[in-house]
Amino acid sequence: MTMRTIGIEIEVGRTSEAAAYRALQGINGLRVIEESDWISHESRTYPAGTWKVTPDGSPGVESETVSPKMVEADDPTYGELRKVIEALTNAGAKVNRGCGGHIHIDAEDLTKKDIARLMGLWAASETQMFKLVARSRRNSGWCSKLSTVRTVRNPAKFAKDLDRDHSTVRDIYAATSGYNRQMAINLNAYLGHNAVEFRLHQGTLNADKFLRFARLLSGMVDFAKSSQPLPTTKFTTVAQMIDTFLPVQANEGEGETLPMKMPAEGTKARRAYDIFSDGEARGLSTTQMYNRCEATGMPRHSARRWMNAYRKACRATTTPTTDTAANHEAAEWLKARPAQLG
Numbered sequence: 593m594t595m596r597t598i599g600i601e602i603e604v605g606r607t608s609e610a611a612a613y614r615a616l617q618g619i620n621g622l623r624v625i626e627e628s629d630w631i632s633h634e635s636r637t638y639p640a641g642t643w644k645v646t647p648d649g650s651p652g653v654e655s656e657t658v659s660p661k662m663v664e665a666d667d668p669t670y671g672e673l674r675k676v677i678e679a680l681t682n683a684g685a686k687v688n689r690g691c692g693g694h695i696h697i698d699a700e701d702l703t704k705k706d707i708a709r710l711m712g713l714w715a716a717s718e719t720q721m722f723k724l725v726a727r728s729r730r731n732s733g734w735c736s737k738l739s740t741v742r743t744v745r746n747p748a749k750f751a752k753d754l755d756r757d758h759s760t761v762r763d764i765y766a767a768t769s770g771y772n773r774q775m776a777i778n779l780n781a782y783l784g785h786n787a788v789e790f791r792l793h794q795g796t797l798n799a800d801k802f803l804r805f806a807r808l809l810s811g812m813v814d815f816a817k818s819s820q821p822l823p824t825t826k827f828t829t830v831a832q833m834i835d836t837f838l839p840v841q842a843n844e845g846e847g848e849t850l851p852m853k854m855p856a857e858g859t860k861a862r863r864a865y866d867i868f869s870d871g872e873a874r875g876l877s878t879t880q881m882y883n884r885c886e887a888t889g890m891p892r893h894s895a896r897r898w899m900n901a902y903r904k905a906c907r908a909t910t911t912p913t914t915d916t917a918a919n920h921e922a923a924e925w926l927k928a929r930p931a932q933l934g
Contacts, residue, residue: 595664596810599696599787600802602657602677603648603795604685605875609655613645615683616657619675643676650734652690653795661698674799681797686875689728691795692735695806697813700786704764705755707782710816711768712751714777715744716823717812720833721776724805726794726869735776735791741769748822788813796872811837863888864898 604612613626624643644658657680662670702710714721718738722730729735744750758764765771765779773780774791781789790809796802815837827833864885871881878899885895 595807596813597661597663597698597787598806598810599661600659600673600806601692601694601696602659602680602797603650603653603655603687603691603693604657604680604797605652605654605688605691607654607680607683607685609645609647611683612655612657612680612685615679616643616645616676619672619679622672622675643672650690650692652688655685673802677797677799685797687795687797687872688875692729692732692791693793693796693802693805695790695793695802695809696781696785696787697790697806697809698786699782699788699813702782702813702817704758704761706816707761707764707779708751708755708758709822710788710813711738711754711764711777711779712744712747712822713812713816714738715742715750716747716826717833718776718826720827720830721792723830725792726872727866728870728874729792729794734774736769736772736774737776738768741772741775742767744826746824747826748824751822794869794872808834808837860890860894861898863890864895868899 607615609626609628613624616622616624622643623639623641624645627644627646641660643660646656646658648654648656657676659673659676662673664670699707699710715738722737738744742750754764754767758767761779762783765783769775769779771780776790776792778789778791781787793801793805823836827836867881867884867888871884876884881899882892882895885898886892
């Protein structure tokens with residue numbers, strides 16, 4: 593399965609738009625422009641493959657770097673993502689609790705009915721999706737939950753009612769957000785440039801996190817476009833959700849690492865996960881995160897072991913196959929799936 597065209601917004605602190613722009617200018621062959629005033633992403637057009645650096649009005653966010661449309665196959669811009677993040681990091685960029693990592697998924701081929709189905713899928717997935725992001729995002733006003741606007745018990749019926757009761761995507765947007773674009777799933781982006789914006793991910797300077805999460809969201813959009821029946825109940829586990837949007841395809845060779853599997857409540861792994869993911873979002877040092885672990889009664893040697901597993905999981909992008917993934921040294925953190933690149 594090939595990922596849909598994606599776009600990424602990288603919000604950072606400690607680096608102004610001028611400093612970020614200078615850093616990106618140092619990348620050989622990169623096409624980049626600077627917008628000294630904040631503008632909406634659809635209000636101007638630029639040559640294909642152009643990166644954009646702008647200021648940002650959110651508290652703690654100094655600048656935002658916006659990618660052009662990116663596709664996996666034979667697209668030099670896709671390969672530029674890591675170079676851009678490295679340049680921002682070298683320029684002193686940091687992420688904090690105010691930073692977000694927004695991902696746009698191409699939806700040009702989706703009809704009104706498909707958008708209604710997508711909202712039904714989001715209603716089924718929202719609780720599990722928020723388990724995959726830092727604690728700082730779970731009650732953030734910059735990525736509000738659908739559940740704060742609509743109570744959904746049967747996602748399939750919810751989608752059907754949306755399609756039946758509303759004549760345009762704009763009407764569906766109003767019914768599911770009250771025209772609030774600061775939602776975890778933002779349909780205003782679809783009205784502007786035929787993409788759906790997902791705003792729930794925390795800020796990060798890790799390209800693999802962006803790309804793994806984008807693959808999961810791309811699978812959700814593909815499911816909305818398909819003829820497969822929608823779930824009538826909400827997903828109860830992260831694994832169930834991933835199995836739905838990125839199903840196992842047996843005997844397909846190489847495997848792929850998807851978002852980290854959420855450890856069980858009450859375990860050392862879960863406590864460590866919350867500390868490290870929240871600490872990363874706040875820009876804490878390794879020592880500070882170890883100290884927080886110790887404050888909860890976790891020995892430092894145990895915290896160090898979990899930290900190493902966490903970091904290896906964040907760096908990983910592939911595992912050999914589903915059968916051998918259980919022996920991977922970071923297996924407890926990963927959800928492995930066979931190849932789906934098509």
